[in-house]
Each structure stands twice: as structure tokens, then as C-alpha cells.
Amino acid sequence: MSLLQIENASVFYEDFQALYDINITVEEGEIFACIGANGAGKSTMLKTVAGVLVPKVGRILFDGRPIDHMPPYKRVELGISSVPEGRRVFPSLTVHENLLIGAYRNRKGPWTTDAVYDLFPLLRPLKKRQASGLSGGEQQALAIGRALMANPRLILMDEVSLGLAPVVIKRIYEAFPTLLENGCTILVVEQDVQHVLTVATHVACFLEGRIALQGVPSELTNEQITAAYFGV
Amino acid sequence: MDWLNAIIQGILLGGLYSLFAVGLSLVFGTMRLTNLAHGDLTVLPAYIALIIVGSTPRFNPLYAIPMVMVIMFVFGYLLQRGVLNFVVNSGDIAGVIVTFGMSIVIMNGLQEAFTANSQGLDAGQIENMSITLSDQLAIGWLPLIIFILAVVVIAALQLYMSRTKMGRAFRAVSDDQEAARLMGINTKHIWAVAMGVALLIVTIGGVMMGIRTTFNPLLGADRLIFAFEAVIIGGMGSSWGTLLGGVVLGVAQLLGALVFGPAWQILAGHVVFVIILALRPRGFLAKTVTA
Ligand SMILES: Nc1ncnc2c1ncn2[C@@H]1O[C@H](COP(=O)(O)OP(=O)(O)OP(=O)(O)O)[C@@H](O)[C@H]1O
């Protein structure tokens, strides 16, 4: 059974339709990459999976169970957690407190604060610092660590590398195998197409609220991807 | 000696104001809701205590306080889940209109049920007991107890916010509501608990005030304003600041009354508030953090 299935989902902001009839299937253990131009609807799709947006039409199945009308906190309980666009760490909380908030639902699993500090050693000395004072890269590591604290089966990552130095991006991508080993499937939205395609097992290219192309990266040509990305 | 007396009484009165103010500030902090019914919600618990003990007291109203606290917590929780959660995210105006309406409903409801006459809660001996410091200076036990309760409540709230899982969730929701939801926090529940805790704290001040003086259904408006002023003087988001704000306001009122006559008490407080607002718009101990 697939871990996540989105079936014919259409999502709206008030009257504005942001997603049209989306179909996606994510298998356990995958790194599923979503790419696409600004405003294509990638973040909207992740928010729909997380539950802050609800599709007007269509269904979302997690582990074969419909989750459409579950509030976000119930989905976290099932094992869906998020690294939101823009990191969104809690600025007035310390690094350590941010991680503890990630564990709010008490899901059992391999991730603890120590495991996160081992994965991102740069966070350890910052434990007691307010998150508002961290650099962009530190905040991103914290946002990922916080999501892992929920012991997710599926982690939703939005624009993990945006605005970060190449060495930081490298470190974040280096963490992916550890996540997979710990039973966490990755659904990642990425601007840095070249980089993400080297690790992804599946890619979906969004164009104006629709999926213009999807498949296994090694079976797609650069021309196909460029065409789908720009809609030419 | 008169001066010293006014200052001491003002400090004690300030403790009471801060008991009203921390609830207002807690609600604003966690859900950005300006609760215009807050003043009336400080009057309500005194009437609940009155119902419990009866007008010819069956027992000391001091003992009724824990029970009224529980009632007000439950009431606050349900009020939030049933009504106010629906306006939290619909903009400032919706919250103002709904809580203003609630304020009127509570005030008129109390008038209908209990008339506009002043009522009192009789706690017996303790109301007249005092500590004599000198010939002209005495501190009443009741005002002193109210002040000590305010300090204890604020310290407890501070510990709750900084040390417990729930307190951490309050702060996370206050920082970033959507991110908090994505982390598995049920914001509807958190807001309801915040309102419950706010009303539980307000109960202590409301009933103690009912014992110390008299109360009537019309007091809500003044109390709302005093609470606002205490919060702003102290600085948003700081509990100890709120205590300081309450004390500044209380001292200003009683010194004003001493210098210009009793009729000036309230106005003196407002004037000092406006001066502080002009000089230090963010209050004395404001705590604001941005990403
Ligand atoms: N809160 C909102 N209210 C109304 N429209 C929105 C809202 N958020 C996004 N949109 C619109 O929905 C569409 C999809 O936005 P979305 O954020 O999903 O794009 P995206 O693919 O994540 O883009 P980016 O790469 O810039 O993050 C855009 O046209 C955007 O303007």
C-alpha cells in the first residue's frame, strides 16, 4: 500500500483555485521531489497534505486511510510532519524548546533531542539560545530537527535550501539518508532543481496548479523537465 | 505620613489591578484577541460567589474562591470553544464587536438577576483586621492578602509558562499560530485553556474585591480600563511588568486623591497613564521578539 495518495484534489484560496485535479502517489522510503516555478502550487500541495488547507474536491489517503477532514494535529499523530516554507521556527522559544514543541504529540520513534543534536551538531551549542538569533542555516536545521521530533513517517519539506549557503545545503542533503534509515519518507519541494534531482527517486513538476510531468528522474530528459517547468 | 500611607495603599491596590490585568494580557498574547468583556468577566465571579454563599452567608466567601475559580475556568473554556474561537482569525473588528456584545449581555444579565444595587460578600473579622505600623499608618490584612495573592499568581503563571509543556505550547501559538498547528498543537484547545486560565485568575481578584468593598453590575467598564492601563504601562507580554503597571496605576490614583481630593482619584490614574504612554509607548518591561 502506498504511504500517501492524493486523488483528484482541487484546492482553493477563497475563490481562487490554486490546484487542479492533482494526483500523486508517494511510496514508503521514497524521496519525492516537487519542482516548479513560483506560484505553481507546490506549497499549497504540502499544506493540503499537512491539513491547514482542505481540498474542495478529491481525497487524500495516508496509509490507505482517508485523512481529508482531519485537523493538522491528528495528522501529526499519524506521522505527517512539516518543515514549513520560510522555516517558521518559534522566535521567542529557545532552540531546545523548539525541538520539544516538535515532540508535542508524543509519537514514539527513534528521534529525540539528542538524536537531532547528533544529526546537526551545530545546534548543540545553541541549545539555550532564542531561535530569533539564529542564522538562516541554523534556523533551517532547527526546523528540520523540530519536524523530526514528531517521529514522522512522512516529512514535508518546503524549500529547504532557499537562501542558504552551498555548504549548508550540502549538510542538509547529507542528512536525508539518515532520515530514510529511520523510516521517514521525504516529500520535498525544491527550487534547486539540479541538486534535488540527484537524490530524488520520483519527481513531479508543477505548472500553474497542475502537474505537467512526473516520473523517475533518470528516465526523464533535461529537455522534458525544462519544458514542463516553463510550460513551453 | 499621609504620603507614605497613600503610596502603600496604592501599591496594594495595584496588586488587585494586576490580578485583573494578567488575564487580559494572557488572552491578548495567545490569540491577539482584545476582550472588551474582560471587565464584566471580573464582576461575574463575585456574583457567583454570592450565589454560592448566599446573602446571609452560609460560610465564609473566602472558602468559595476555589470553587468559583473552577466554575470560571470551565465557563471560559466553553465560551472560547463555543463562541470566541470563531472570531479569533476573522480580524480585530469581529473580536471587538463580539466581546463588546458579550460585555453588554453580562452587564444587563447581572442587572436583571441581581438589580443594579451594590452587594457585598461578608468575610467576617478579617475585613477589619490590620497591622499597625505607627499611629497613623496601618495596613489592612485583606488588601495585603490580595497583593500577596497577586505576586503568587504572577509567579505561578510565569513558572507555568516557562516550565510546563502547556506553557511552551502557549508561547509557540503566540509566536506563530500556523506553525504551531503544523507541529501538532490544537490551537482551539490552547486558546480555550488560555481563556479558562485568564478567568480563573480574574476570579481571585473579582471575589477578593467583592469582599473588600461592594460590587455592582456596572463596575466592568472601569476595571477593563484599569486592566488595559496596567498592561500597557508594564509592557505587553511581561507578567512582572503587569504587576509593576498595576502598582504604578494604583499609586498614581491614590496620590492623586490625596493631593487633589477623592474626586480626582480615577482621573489622576488616567493622566499618569497618558504621560507614560507618551514617554514610553511600549511600557516599562515590554517583551517582543520577532523572527
Ligand atoms: N494565502 C493565500 N491566499 C490566496 N492565494 C494564495 C495564498 N497562498 C498562495 N496563493 C496563491 O496560490 C498559488 C500557489 O501558491 P503556492 O504558494 O502554492 O506556490 P509555490 O509553488 O509554493 O510557489 P513558491 O515557489 O513561490 O513558493 C499562487 O498563485 C499564489 O498566489
Ligand SMILES: [Mg+2]
Ligand atoms: Mg512555496
